[in-house]
Amino acid sequence: TSAISLCSQSLMLAKAKEEWDQEIVDKQAEKERYLSERVTPLHTSGLSLSQLQDLCRELHEKVEIVDEERYDIEAKCNHNTREIKDLKIKVLDLRGKFKRPPLRRVRVSADAMLRALLGSKHKVSMDLRANLKSVKKEDTEK
Numbered sequence: 001t002s003a004i005s006l007c008s009q010s011l012m013l014a015k016a017k018e019e020w021d022q023e024i025v026d027k028q029a030e031k032e033r034y035l036s037e038r039v040t041p042l043h044t045s046g047l048s049l050s051q052l053q054d055l056c057r058e059l060h061e062k063v064e065i066v067d068e069e070r071y072d073i074e075a076k077c078n079h080n081t082r083e084i085k086d087l088k089i090k091v092l093d094l095r096g097k098f099k100r101p102p103l104r105r106v107r108v109s110a111d112a113m114l115r116a117l118l119g120s121k122h123k124v125s126m127d128l129r130a131n132l133k134s135v136k137k138e139d140t141e142k
Helices: 002-038 049-095 110-118 137-141
Strands: none
């Protein structure tokens, strides 16, 4: 069974590689087709110096327009990415992923609490009941 699965995996990888290569070729052909439609070839032969300068100015203006559009799109993309991050954080908070576990009541003696607070080197023993004021029955009736 392992040989069969290994063979099927290798066949799937070979098929994926073929499709990937074909996709790259298709993308390249699509790019060339798009550029041939949109970009006309420049005919600079036989133009005078002033005509070439005008052509350069025109091309620079087009490049500036395209660059401004690219900058605007990039800014929008960054803004959307930040907004998506914030929304993901809100969703995680609303989902309650960071739930606090229920607290358990732990009984600790006063000596153990003082040892935990002061460290083990301090040997302080404290009897809290000894410090309580004793009340007689006669005092409570008054």
